[in-house]
Amino acid sequence: MLRKVLALAAVVGAIAAPAFAATSSLEPKVQSWSFNGPFGMYDQGQLQRGFKVYEQVCSACHSMNYVAFHDLGEPGGPWWNPKYPNSNDNPWVKAIAAGWPRQVSTINSDTGDETHRPPTTADVLVPPFPNDAAARASNGGALPPDMSLLVSARDGGPNYVYSIVTGFAAPPAGLDVPPGKYYNPYFPGDVTANWHGTGPTPPGGFISMPPPLTDCKVTFDDGTPCKLDQEAKDVAAFLQWASDPKMDQRKQLGLAVMIYLFLFSGLLYASYRRIWRHVAH
Amino acid sequence: MAESVVGAHADEAPDQDRRDFIHIAAMAAAVGGVAAVAWPLIDQMNPSADTLALSSIEYDVDKVPLGQQVVLLYRKQPLFVRHRTPQEIAEAVAGDHADLRDPATDASRVKPGKAEWLVLIGVCTHLGCTPGFDGGNLAPGHYGGWLCPCHGSVYDTSGRIRRGPAPLNLAVPDYVFETDTKIKVG
Amino acid sequence: MSGHSTYEPKTAVERWIDTRLPIIRFGVDLMDFPTPKNLNYWWTFGGILAFCLVTQIVTGVILAMHFDPSGTGAFSSLQGIMRNVDYGWLIRYIHTTGASMFFVAVYIHIFRGIYYGSYKAPRELLWLIGAAIYLVMMATAFFGYVLPWGNMSFWGAKVITSIVGAVPVIGPSITTWLVGGFTVDAPTLNRFFSLHYLFPFIIAALVGLHIWALHVPGNSNPLGVDVKSKSDTVPFHPYYTVKDGFAIALFMILFAVFVFYMPNALLDTDNNIPANPLQTPAHIVPEWYLLPYYAILRAIPDKLSGVIALAGAIACIFALPFLDTSRVRSMRYRPQAKLYFFIFVVDCLVLGFCGAHEPNEQVIPGLTTFNLLDSDLNTYVWLSRIAAAYYFVYFLVITPILGLRETPLPVPESISSPVLSHPAAPPAGATASPEKKG
Numbered sequence: 001m002l003r004k005v006l007a008l009a010a011v012v013g014a015i016a017a018p019a020f021a022a023t024s025s026l027e028p029k030v031q032s033w034s035f036n037g038p039f040g041m042y043d044q045g046q047l048q049r050g051f052k053v054y055e056q057v058c059s060a061c062h063s064m065n066y067v068a069f070h071d072l073g074e075p076g077g078p079w080w081n082p083k084y085p086n087s088n089d090n091p092w093v094k095a096i097a098a099g100w101p102r103q104v105s106t107i108n109s110d111t112g113d114e115t116h117r118p119p120t121t122a123d124v125l126v127p128p129f130p131n132d133a134a135a136r137a138s139n140g141g142a143l144p145p146d147m148s149l150l151v152s153a154r155d156g157g158p159n160y161v162y163s164i165v166t167g168f169a170a171p172p173a174g175l176d177v178p179p180g181k182y183y184n185p186y187f188p189g190d191v192t193a194n195w196h197g198t199g200p201t202p203p204g205g206f207i208s209m210p211p212p213l214t215d216c217k218v219t220f221d222d223g224t225p226c227k228l229d230q231e232a233k234d235v236a237a238f239l240q241w242a243s244d245p246k247m248d249q250r251k252q253l254g255l256a257v258m259i260y261l262f263l264f265s266g267l268l269y270a271s272y273r274r275i276w277r278h279v280a281h
Numbered sequence: 282m283a284e285s286v287v288g289a290h291a292d293e294a295p296d297q298d299r300r301d302f303i304h305i306a307a308m309a310a311a312v313g314g315v316a317a318v319a320w321p322l323i324d325q326m327n328p329s330a331d332t333l334a335l336s337s338i339e340y341d342v343d344k345v346p347l348g349q350q351v352v353l354l355y356r357k358q359p360l361f362v363r364h365r366t367p368q369e370i371a372e373a374v375a376g377d378h379a380d381l382r383d384p385a386t387d388a389s390r391v392k393p394g395k396a397e398w399l400v401l402i403g404v405c406t407h408l409g410c411t412p413g414f415d416g417g418n419l420a421p422g423h424y425g426g427w428l429c430p431c432h433g434s435v436y437d438t439s440g441r442i443r444r445g446p447a448p449l450n451l452a453v454p455d456y457v458f459e460t461d462t463k464i465k466v467g
Numbered sequence: 468m469s470g471h472s473t474y475e476p477k478t479a480v481e482r483w484i485d486t487r488l489p490i491i492r493f494g495v496d497l498m499d500f501p502t503p504k505n506l507n508y509w510w511t512f513g514g515i516l517a518f519c520l521v522t523q524i525v526t527g528v529i530l531a532m533h534f535d536p537s538g539t540g541a542f543s544s545l546q547g548i549m550r551n552v553d554y555g556w557l558i559r560y561i562h563t564t565g566a567s568m569f570f571v572a573v574y575i576h577i578f579r580g581i582y583y584g585s586y587k588a589p590r591e592l593l594w595l596i597g598a599a600i601y602l603v604m605m606a607t608a609f610f611g612y613v614l615p616w617g618n619m620s621f622w623g624a625k626v627i628t629s630i631v632g633a634v635p636v637i638g639p640s641i642t643t644w645l646v647g648g649f650t651v652d653a654p655t656l657n658r659f660f661s662l663h664y665l666f667p668f669i670i671a672a673l674v675g676l677h678i679w680a681l682h683v684p685g686n687s688n689p690l691g692v693d694v695k696s697k698s699d700t701v702p703f704h705p706y707y708t709v710k711d712g713f714a715i716a717l718f719m720i721l722f723a724v725f726v727f728y729m730p731n732a733l734l735d736t737d738n739n740i741p742a743n744p745l746q747t748p749a750h751i752v753p754e755w756y757l758l759p760y761y762a763i764l765r766a767i768p769d770k771l772s773g774v775i776a777l778a779g780a781i782a783c784i785f786a787l788p789f790l791d792t793s794r795v796r797s798m799r800y801r802p803q804a805k806l807y808f809f810i811f812v813v814d815c816l817v818l819g820f821c822g823a824h825e826p827n828e829q830v831i832p833g834l835t836t837f838n839l840l841d842s843d844l845n846t847y848v849w850l851s852r853i854a855a856a857y858y859f860v861y862f863l864v865i866t867p868i869l870g871l872r873e874t875p876l877p878v879p880e881s882i883s884s885p886v887l888s889h890p891a892a893p894p895a896g897a898t899a900s901p902e903k904k905g
Contacts, residue, residue: 038728066546070334088334110344122334145740148546152731153739188749243739246549246556253557254727261723264314265716267307272709274303279504279701311712321554325529329551 025188025204028156028163031233035240039255041248042241045222047078050238053218053231055096058147061139061209063127066148067242069097070121076248077241088121102126140180142208151236151243158236160186165232168211172202181206337467339459342398350414352403355454355466359403359411362464365438370396372425373439383450387439390453400464401440402454405429407447412436427451472496501700502707503688505882509579510686512572514711515718519569520674524667526562527611534614536660538653541616542741560730561722566608567733568722570756573601581787582808584796585687591788593680598785600673603666605757610663612754616656617738622747624651624659630764633774650744690879691796699882750825758822759815762851763858765826768841776855783862790862792870800876804869811861814854821851 034043051072054064073079073087084090103116104123119126129135136143145153154160163186171183174197183191189205213235216226224230241247338355342362345351350363365373373387391399403411412427412434419425422444424437434445441450456466474492476482485492533552535544548555577597580586586594613624628651632642647654685694694700701707725732733755737748753761763780767773783790798805826848829835836844843849 066543066550068331068334070330071550074330086333120334122331149739153736155736250556250560250727250730254723257723257727258720260310260314260317261716261720264307264310265713265720267303267310268709268713268716270303271301271307272713274301275705275709279706307709307712321557322525322529324553325555325558326532327553329533329547329553329555331547331551 024190024201026163026167026185028159028186029166030159031162031236033158033237033240035237035247038251041251042076043237044078044080045224046234046237047241049218049220049222049224049230050234050236050241051078052220053213053235054147054238056218057212058235059125060128061135061144062147062150063129063135063144064125064147064242065127066124066146067245068122068124069093069100069119071245072096073121074245076245078238090121093121097121097123100126102128105130140208144209147239147242149243151239153243158240161236161239162232164207165211165213165235166229173197175202178206181208182210183207337465339463339465341463343462347397355402360454360466361399361401361403361440361451363399363401365397365399369425369438372419373437376424376437376439376441376443379443382442382448385439385441385450390439390441390450392456392458395458398464399438399440400453400456400466402452404452405431405434405447406442406449406451407432407434407445412451473499497682498702498704498708500682500703501685501694501697502703503686503694503699503882504701504706505688505690505699506686506707506710507689508710508714509575509583509689511711511714512576512579514707515572515715516569516576517674518715518718519565519572520667520670523562523565523569524671526558526565527664527667529558530562531660531664534660536614536657538616538656538742541614541656545615557726560726563734564722564725564730566611567725567754567756568718569604570608572718573604574756577601577784578812581811582798582805583687583689584691584791584793584798586788587791587793587796588788589684590680590687593677593684594788595785596673596677596680600670600677601784602781603670603673607663607666607670608754608756610659610666613656613659614663615738616742617735618740618743618746618748619735619738619751621651621742621744622751623753624655626751627753628655630774630777633770635771652744687796688882689797689799690882691799692879692881695881696883752823755819755823758820759818759858760822762818762822762847763855765822766848766851766855780855780858783859787862787866790866792867793873793875794870795875795878797878800878801869801873802876803873807861807865807869810857814857814861817854818851818858821847821854826851 034040034046054062070087070093071077073081073084073090073093077087079090079092079096080087081090081092084093087093097119100119102119104119104126106115106117107113108115129138132143151157151161156163164184167186168182168184171177174195175183175191176194176196177183178194183202183204184207185202185204187205187207189207190201191205192201194206195201213228213231215228217228218231219226220230336356338353338360340351340353340362342364345362345364347364348366348369350361353360353362370387377386387396405412407429408431410429410431412429415423415426415428415435418428422435424435424443426438426440426443427436428434429436429445429447432446434447435443436447436451437443439450440453442448454466456464459465472492472495474485474495476485476491481491484490530548533544533548533555535541545559548559550556552558580594580597609623609627613620624646628642628645631645632638634641645655645658646652647658685700688694735748735752752758760777760780764773764777767776793801793804795801798808824847826846827842828847829843829845830847830850831845834845838844839849841848
């Protein structure tokens with residue numbers, strides 16, 4: 001039996017080994033997260049702080065087209081409250097939707113003209129730009145990626161987001177940074193063409209996003225000190241939640257399923273031994 | 282089987298094993314597991330969170346002329362907003378004391394002080410067709426309200442079932458007057 | 468079905484049904500099917516695969532209720548499943564993990580068949596049907612991989628449809644028919660969805676044939692000797708229903724670890740970016756279960772030859788019953804074959820490993836050896852060439868020749884004899900006549 005399990009593990013392990021590519025950027029800085037490990041859950045306070053960072057800073061350029069206001073109050077979300085099982089009734093969620101800085105474009109049903117209305121809890125977090133072309137036009141030709149799945153779409157996940165936001169560095173002497181670009185050693189890219197210094201090419205690439213966060217760019221309502229490091233960690237945690245909003249439920253259900261499966265396997269094994277006890281094999 | 286039997290339990294037939302507690306426990310665990318798996322598979326057919334979130338509409342009832350009705354789309358079904366004439370209201374109130382299949386007073390079907398506005402879900406309670414307005418028809422067997430084209434259910438000016446196969450009155454949705462003339466349904 | 472039926476209708480209703488549609492008899496005979504009593508745990512993977520197929524069909528039918536197979540709607544409908552549908556995340560993760568689990572089980576099932584010679588007479592058709600199932604499974608998995616319409620889906624579809632285009636004369640036309648446009652586009656997604664829904668039912672039909680073909684000669688077994696008497700077998704139920712059930716429960720533990728604790732481990736991060744026809748992901752790799760073939764394809768620096776090698780690798784699996792010349796079924800009694808078999812297993816893993824790496828990446832980092840033909844010897848392209856060579860040599864040279872030249876160990880006469888006379892491992896010279904007691 002053990003042999004089989006080991007063999008299975010070997011097959012899965014050997015084959016699932018990720019294809020490490022020879023990127024020239026630095027490996028993301030690994031942080032400890034509340035959601036690490038099989039029992040790790042989201043820290044609701046951190047999600048609320050992270051949302052504030054997104055709302056006040058990131059959302060100026062980055063859309064979040066798959067996250068709706070009502071998601072913020074679903075189980076596991078930043079404003080989940082058992083008193084409001086229907087998150088559309090959650091007063092915090094309603095207040096966030098009502099206070100959102102952008103309106104939803106709609107059609108006036110009397111005149112057929114295009115008009116705007118305040119967002120409701122059913123709407124997605126209203127994006128800063130109506131379309132990709134407008135987003136590029138306002139950002140020097142670069143498209144700020146949608147943030148709903150940013151963490152799942154990047155190797156390194158929340159560590160990557162944290163590293164990018166905190167990793168902006170002064171370019172080493174001999175590196176020409178193109179206009180409108182910023183040097184970041186954690187951003188995948190290749191700076192060889194702009195390198196005139198001595199020694200090996202520096203790691204990283206040029207990113208179109210200026211350093212988005214500084215100390216106390218966002219102040220926190222719960223009294224957490226507004227350090228850059230804290231802001232970066234909180235927004236990375238919030239984006240992790242946005243990518244994987246059902247993680248808390250998944251791990252909770254997973255625990256129950258694992259307990260059941262172990263008990264069930266034990267019972268079946270006992271049953272198997274009993275049925276086979278007269279058979280020499 | 283006999284030739285391969287070893288050990289002291291040769292008198293027990295394998296058949297009896299199945300009645301052993303351990304097999305019953307294993308079977309029960311299996312049945313319980315299948316039942317537990319069935320729940321998510323069924324629950325996924327419920328309306329999803331984004332569908333549920335999109336379930337209220339607002340409307341300015343002032344736009345409906347006296348004696349007319351507007352049909353809106355509410356939760357993918359017709360919603361009647363009727364601006365009733367004083368005569369229709371009087372007929373409805375008079376009907377309070379008739380022999381009703383689904384008893385309800387007219388006052389319980391409108392908002393206080395807003396008796397001229399009747400808001401109904403336009404779905405016949407028989408088999409789901411949309412009743413047409415009966416044009417104030419007060420001939421015998423008609424009550425001036427709605428007539429369902431499918432199987433002839435007749436509703437009065439309060440939307441109550443008066444004749445035909447439908448069991449219940451036309452439903453009044455949850456709604457509130459947000460301003461004097463603006464209603465929010467759902 | 469072989470053997471005679473043991474079913475006797477007890478009531479008038481049962482008799483009435485039995486003379487019109489003997490479906491109860493069919494079920495009873497299936498459950499009573501005499502099965503060798505010495506099957507080990509490697510044999511439980513048949514049952515595990517049936518479990519996988521049912522799981523994939525049930526979750527797949529449910530996902531199709533919420534999925535929008537259109538170029539504009541696919542990606543966001545998937546996000547709807549993950550975020551808004553009740554338990555949608557669970558059902559989708561079971562389906563994505565289930566695809567990998569299905570292949571884990573099918574590979575073990577295939578290697579078990581090779582090791583124990585389960586493809587040899589009279590089970591050649593059983594093997595061929597199984598190989599066909601495997602082929603349709605790969606097609607189904609590929610179509611399914613395209614459906615999320617992420618960037619890896621899109622470019623995977625592009626690469627695979629281009630492979631078909633390498634076939635001379637008809638290839639380009641087939642590619643055009645597959646994609647339905649200038650290139651992979653919304654019509655491709657829509658037809659792949661249709662085929663992804665159809666193919667599992669073809670698999671189910673083939674599985675029906677596979678089980679039918681199994682029930683004519685009956686199961687092979689670890690000793691590779693034929694069933695000689697009733698004492699060699701036990702009824703399938705309850706003996707193997709409980710054993711398979713236990714194995715399935717263990718398999719579900721592995722399954723659940725992935726579904727609940729690492730659901731994205733077997734998925735690609737690039738697939739969380741919507742399909743973008745202007746940007747190829749930095750590292751295009753197929754799902755892990757296709758990596759060995761991918762390595763064989765890339766080992767040859769010529770489009771057509773690479774595709775021929777790829778097709779040949781699959782053809783070898785089909786041809787195996789006709790390449791093997793050994794009369795001894797189980798490798799338990801073929802020490803040399805056993806050695807080459809284990810090298811073959813490692814070889815397949817190495818090929819998979821090569822498929823996950825860039826061809827010109829160094830196997831041992833920092834070591835430059837010498838250039839052979841087109842690249843350095845210490846690169847994955849050379850490792851995959853060596854591994855691919857062994858893959859073909861194993862099927863086309865070792866298997867036919869070894870069967871003629873080797874000296875197998877003595878094979879027991881029946882299933883019961885080694886068990887009863889020598890309870891431990893089957894020793895050399897286990898030729899004692901079967902003991903009959905009682």
